[in-house]
Amino acid sequence: HRADLILLDIEMPRMDGYQFASHVRNDEKLKDVPIVMITSRSGEKHRAKAIELGVNDYLSKPYQESQLIASVEALLGRTL
Template sequence: EKMAERVPDLMLLDIEMPRMDGYELAQTMRGDARLRDVPIIMITSRTGEKHRQRAFEIGVNRYLGKPYQEPELLRQVFELLSEVAARG
C-alpha cells in the first residue's frame, strides 16, 4: 500500500517476511512499471546457491547473507543509489 503512494529509492527485502515473502514482493515490483527499476537488496539467512540464483533470476540487484557486516550493507546501498543517480 505504501508503494502505491510513493516509489521508494531502494528496497531491503528478506526472503522470510510475513504475508508475502521477499521473492513474491520482488516479482511484484519487477512486474510493476512504476517499481521495476527500484534497486532491491535481499538480506537473508538463506545463503544457498538455489536461493541466491532464484533472487537474481527475479531481478534482485544484490544478495547478502545473514549475519552481514553493516559497512558491507552500507557500501551496497550507496553503490546502488549512485547507479540510480547516474542514470538520472
C-alpha cells in the first residue's frame, strides 16, 4: 500500500526529516506523496530547506489543529 500523505518531523532518530524527505522525493513510487513537515524549528532557513527538498507544507510547533486540517484537506483535495 502507498501512503496518501506523510506527516514528518525534522528531528528523528537515525535519519532526520530532511534526509527522509529527500529519499521520498527520489523514490519513483513515493515522489508524488504530499509531505507536511511539523517541527519545533520555526526559523526561515529550516522552512526554506524543507521547501527546497519538496516538502508541500511546513508547520511550526505549536500549531493550531485547524492549520493542520486545512493543509491536509488542501493537499488531499477532500474534506476531513
